[in-house]
Amino acid sequence: MSTRFRIHDSAILYFDAVRSAASIRGAARRLNVASSAVNRQILNLETELGTRLFDRLPGGLRLTAAGEILAEHVTTVLQDAERTRSALDALAGLRTGHIEIATLEGLCQDIVPSAIKILGLQGSRITVGVDVMPTADIPDAVAAGNAHLGLAFEVRPRADLQKLASVRLQLGVVVLAKSPMARQAALTLRDCSDHQLILPRANFANREQLISTLSESDVRGRMLVDAGSITLMKQLVLNGVGISFMTRIGIEDELKTGRLVHIPLFAGRKPIVSELGLYARRGSARPIAVEAFANILTGLMATSEKADRARRNTVSKRG
Amino acid sequence: MSTRFRIHDSAILYFDAVRSAASIRGAARRLNVASSAVNRQILNLETELGTRLFDRLPGGLRLTAAGEILAEHVTTVLQDAERTRSALDALAGLRTGHIEIATLEGLCQDIVPSAIKILGLQGSRITVGVDVMPTADIPDAVAAGNAHLGLAFEVRPRADLQKLASVRLQLGVVVLAKSPMARQAALTLRDCSDHQLILPRANFANREQLISTLSESDVRGRMLVDAGSITLMKQLVLNGVGISFMTRIGIEDELKTGRLVHIPLFAGRKPIVSELGLYARRGSARPIAVEAFANILTGLMATSEKADRARRNTVSKRG
DNA sequence: CGTCGCGTTGCCGTTTCGGCATCAGGCGAT
């Protein structure tokens, strides 16, 4: 997670690098030092603490139980060091820091870039890193300290994660504007029987929500594409290949220009909603830049939800 | 706060020592190193961070605003290091650690020693330090990291403190068992007009509670001793010098043996109660030994409150 | 005015650290 200030002993920096690289030589490459130096620091740590911190297995290292304990400490220390660094810079009148966020591809369409734009990087020393990964990996990335923030759908509560904000967004059917279905105000899954389905892949959170209401037999034969990308799903719909299920996240532009239509999906009388949440590591205070970015994201999420609710209301009126 | 394991750079240890000693040479003496070594580390830190951390004023050093920020980080790191240390020891099957508690003299009569006894130090490597100080200093000691736990009356809520437990205890009049007042079930301050008063000194939290219900004119002329010690107050009552006001804390033995009587004090129909709270530094996780000790204290506090309530109930029945 | 304690700085021996070359061992392809 970029450069930190050198208040702390190199041993804990090396330890952290070895942990995340799962390899001494790999960590040494990333740190631009000789592997022997890294190795020695790890060995010193182990003798000082009187415990093995890593299991040496062919092809790399893996944390022992004691290593896990130390890793948590080191992560806490380094994150707090980063926060302290930006606090000191803020005292000197500078806006500095680095924000690392783990999120989904679809959120890079509108919310995340808008937030970065609002943050106003020009003239500051703030840098932003965006890591796109599958839903399931996002909580781990945040908990391990590889990202300050995680933005994802349907994250299960975890003791080591803190939910900073969340909104509930409507799942719906996405069709071409010229499609006859586009005139409907609301749909159930049964209404889609004549169409080819483009479903999110298993590593998408919304997949499970759809499957739970849709029986497997319904899907079989009619599922055309098992898409691992929101962009892919969107493009397939745009090309008339089929219809898809998603929230309005990731297709904001196409909805605005009217090329696509998002029709709320119902299971009986209840709308199917998906929870978009913003998460951080529990317990550790966040650098001011990260806090500011989180606030911006929270605001944008609320705006999205408001737009979603408005949409749902007009639907109710019509239906 | 005793020895820590040397995972971390000596610079932050030196910084912490200088901060608490408010002096470089003083810190050097405590650390058993040359003052020049300490000085150099501080200067290095300042150049690395690009800010002055201490104001050099004749007679010692004082933290600057930047120094305060770094101090908070260092305190967090060192406390978490200590917790990690004990967690690693626990993993190795050892019970180790150090518990530093800041409290009042009166609580050393029964609750604190009972808790230490229950902790069962024999056979373990756990050590306990008890620091007795005025009520007002206890929150600061905990917030600054000089003590893990603080046990005191009527602590005002602070953002950097966390209340782990609290009980409300009855304030009352303490008289000799042979005194005619001893037969009363409840008293108001007016009932005490014929007696010489032994009041807690201004640095005791309960003083303010009494003064707020007692007008200054009531006190003047009848106050005999302005006592800065619970033991002193107790002994004065035992010697027939006057009557005193306090909770049942600190005179448990004398109440049990029947030499003294504690009569609940009322302001009108409302009993006057004082809140005894157990506090820790906000945000930082506590070492397991500290956590265990805090739990024991919490239990004892609850027991005290239960006894106090029972006493109050019997009073209500009689009155 | 001298003295005392303070933080600071130059000098120097010791310790620590990092880079290089090397060794021993596991894995996979040949």
Add this chain to the structure above:
DNA sequence: ATCGCCTGATGCCGAAACGGCAACGCGACG
């Protein structure tokens, strides 16, 4: 089995950092 390649570990040596000693400048106090 061999060979190549990767891994972590270990001597060796120059460089950098650290700590101890002595001395300096400065302000406070008597």
